[in-house]
Structure formats: C-alpha cells, structure tokens
Amino acid sequence: MVANNKDISSFLKTHGLAGTIIRKQVLSHLWGDGVALTQKEIEEKLPPETDRVTLYRTLRLFTEKGIVHKIVLNGETQKFKIAGRFRKSDHAHFYCTKCHKLLCMPQLDVDLSDLPEGFQFSSARLVVEGICDTCSQKNQTQTQ
Amino acid sequence: MVANNKDISSFLKTHGLAGTIIRKQVLSHLWGDGVALTQKEIEEKLPPETDRVTLYRTLRLFTEKGIVHKIVLNGETQKFKIAGRFRKSDHAHFYCTKCHKLLCMPQLDVDLSDLPEGFQFSSARLVVEGICDTCSQKNQTQTQ
DNA sequence: AAAGCACTTGCAACACGGTTGCATTTTAAT
DNA sequence: ATTAAAATGCAACCGTGTTGCAAGTGCTTT
Numbered sequence: 476m477v478a479n480n481k482d483i484s485s486f487l488k489t490h491g492l493a494g495t496i497i498r499k500q501v502l503s504h505l506w507g508d509g510v511a512l513t514q515k516e517i518e519e520k521l522p523p524e525t526d527r528v529t530l531y532r533t534l535r536l537f538t539e540k541g542i543v544h545k546i547v548l549n550g551e552t553q554k555f556k557i558a559g560r561f562r563k564s565d566h567a568h569f570y571c572t573k574c575h576k577l578l579c580m581p582q583l584d585v586d587l588s589d590l591p592e593g594f595q596f597s598s599a600r601l602v603v604e605g606i607c608d609t610c611s612q613k614n615q616t617q618t619q
Numbered sequence: 620m621v622a623n624n625k626d627i628s629s630f631l632k633t634h635g636l637a638g639t640i641i642r643k644q645v646l647s648h649l650w651g652d653g654v655a656l657t658q659k660e661i662e663e664k665l666p667p668e669t670d671r672v673t674l675y676r677t678l679r680l681f682t683e684k685g686i687v688h689k690i691v692l693n694g695e696t697q698k699f700k701i702a703g704r705f706r707k708s709d710h711a712h713f714y715c716t717k718c719h720k721l722l723c724m725p726q727l728d729v730d731l732s733d734l735p736e737g738f739q740f741s742s743a744r745l746v747v748e749g750i751c752d753t754c755s756q757k758n759q760t761q762t763q
Numbered sequence: 764a765a766a767g768c769a770c771t772t773g774c775a776a777c778a779c780g781g782t783t784g785c786a787t788t789t790t791a792a793t
Numbered sequence: 794a795t796t797a798a799a800a801t802g803c804a805a806c807c808g809t810g811t812t813g814c815a816a817g818t819g820c821t822t823t
Contacts, residue, residue, distance in 0.1 A: 545694050547694045550690065550744065569734075569738065572741065583733050585727065585729075585745065585747065586730055589727050590747070591724075592752065593752025593755055594749060594750070594755070595750040595755050596749045597716065597748045597749040598749070599745065600693070600744075600745070601729065601744070601745045602745075603734070603740065603742075603743040604742045604743065605740045605742070607737070607738055608735065612737060
C-alpha cells in the first residue's frame with residue numbers, strides 16, 4: 476500500500492468507477508513511478524482468496540478506461556502500469572532489467588522522417604530495454 | 620505454395636534441420652516478402668488433419684534457430700515471419716493495417732542519442748503501424 | 764536399395780489464462 | 794434505510810502452451 480486510501484478512492488471516482496475493495500487493492504500495488512507488474516505478480520500481492528476472474532475483469536476495465544497501460548516486454552511478458560498523465564499508450568517505454576521498473580520515455584519518440592516515401596504512419600510502439608540511471612549509478616550489487 | 624520444394628528443402632538443410640513435410644508446408648506459407656502469420660492463420664492453411672502440437676513445436680524450433688521471428692502487434696497478436704537476412708529480431712518493423720504485411724525497417728532504428736543521461740541501452744523493439752507504400756498508392760478499394 | 768538409428772510426429776493428457784453467464788453481494792444514490 | 798445499478802464469486806468452457814511416450818519417418822551407411 477503505497478498511496479493512501481483517500482487518494483485512490485478519489486482517483487477511482489474521478490474516472491467514474493466505483494471504489495470497490497479489489498480495485499483499490501490493485502491500484503495501490505500499481506501506484507508509484509515506474510511500477511509495472513504482471514497479472515500474476517498482482518495476483519500474488521492480493522489476498523489469496525481473491526478471485527482471478529475479478530482481477531482479470533478489473534485489469535480489463537482499467538485498460539479500457541485508459542487508467543493503466545498494457546506493455547509487452549521482449550515479445551513475451553505483459554505488464555500493467557498506471558498510465559499517469561500519458562493518455563495514449565503510444566509513447567516509448569524504457570524497461571530496466573535490473574530494478575524491473577518501466578518508465579515512460581516520450582522523449583524517445585520515433586523519428587518518422589526516416590519512414591520511406593509513401594508510407595503512412597498511424598501508431599507506434601517502442602520498448603527499449605537496458606539499465607536505468609539509478610541502477611547504473613549504484614554499481615553495488617542490488618536486488619529488486 | 621510460393622517457393623518451390625527444392626528451395627525450401629535446401630533452406631532447411633542449410634539450417635541443419637530435417638526436411639519433413641510439415642516444416643516444408645509451414646515454410647512455404649511463410650515464404651515471400653512481408654508475409655507474417657498468426658499460429659492460427661498458419662494452422663488454417665495446413666491440411667486439417669495436422670496436429671497442433673507438431674505445428675507448435677515446429678514454430679518453436681524455427682524461432683529458436685532464428686529462422687523466423689515472433690513479432691507482437693498492438694500488444695496482442697503474435698505473428699511469425701521469416702527472419703530473412705536480419706539475424707536479430709531487434710530491428711524495427713512496419714505493419715500495414717491494410718494488406719497485413721509486416722516489413723522489416725532497419726532504417727527506422729531508434730535514435731539512442733535521446734536516451735537521458737545515465738541510461739544504458741541493451742535492446743529495443745519497435746513496431747510501427749500504418750499503411751504501406753503499395754496500399755497508399757492504390758486508392759481503390761482493396762481487400763486483404 | 765535396404766537397414767538402422769536418431770529425430771520427428773501424433774496422441775493423450777494436463778496446466779493455465781481468457782472468457783462468459785448467472786446468482787449473490789456490495790456500492791452509491793435517494 | 795431502501796433500492797437500483799454495478800461488481801463480485803463461482804462454475805464452467807475454450808483455446809493454447811507444454812510434456813511424455815509410443816509409433817512413424819527421414820537420413821546416413823553399407
């Protein structure tokens with residue numbers, strides 16, 4: 476639980492969603508900059524009696540509403556992340572393979588001038604992997 | 620069947636793989652520039668009695684050997700495509716939403732100079748969607 | 764061309780996540 | 794507190810990933 480209950484409740488209300496227990500729990504775990512979790516990872520953080528269908532529906536709802544983004548890493552794992560101030564999931568992301576944070580990087584946006592003649596752009600998805608600034612500064616062994 | 624049997628057989632041999640019927644069939648359907656298919660799409664093109672496990676293992680083998688690339692579109696659909704001369708699946712791809720071709724676009728590669736101070740690059744995946752040059756020229760109604 | 768071996772396939776079976784329908788419970792508005 | 798609307802929990806189904814194993818096939822050697 477990173478953010479307090481008030482914050483999350485009003486956040487849900489802002490987006491026209493009822494403030495149910497599971498939704499608050501899910502949001503509280505996704506709260507914080509760079510936090511990105513798999514559905515499984517979220518499931519493991521919730522009380523064990525939580526129904527997997529409800530979690531599935533919650534995440535689907537959040538994704539539809541644009542509250543969270545689904546991002547695919549290395550063509551395999553799908554992570555969920557609070558959308559923050561970026562409405563569209565179009566912008567670039569940076570995934571740190573050390574601390575497993577997923578950061579928005581709109582400054583990395585694709586240079587469309589390199590698009591060959593005749594090609595029309597519609598959308599782009601870019602995920603860059605590497606080591607983030609925090610992790611490369613601390614050269615000490617660092618877990619999580 | 621786009622390529623002839625000889626081509627495909629020698630292609631398999633080159634990569635140290637036995638030239639079995641299914642492998643040839645799968646390759647023949649993936650042959651050609653820009654062709655990218657879902658596992659389901661491939662399955663539908665094969666004889667109906669084909670075992671799904673065998674197809675699964677064939678595609679896994681091809682992917683491991685680097686013969687085909689797996690590319691994820693819009694964070695959902697996973698397509699297979701012959702790797703061609705690009706060994707790493709790192710380079711950018713362009714997906715045409717009209718003709719559903721998936722083209723390699725190494726010229727679109729990410730501009731890493733925009734990476735903020737302290738960030739270390741390791742790999743990147745970029746998929747651009749839009750309409751390809753061929754499709755935007757033919758403004759007539761065009762299917763597939 | 765035939766034999767033998769390693770590799771491949773087909774089948775059965777299980778795991779697991781996505782998905783739906785419906786009855787029950789909870790939320791939020793009155 | 795009442796009530797309607799929305800969310801949840803449960804059972805159940807589907808499709809795909811994955812494995813083990815027996816049977817079949819491709820390929821090399823003679």
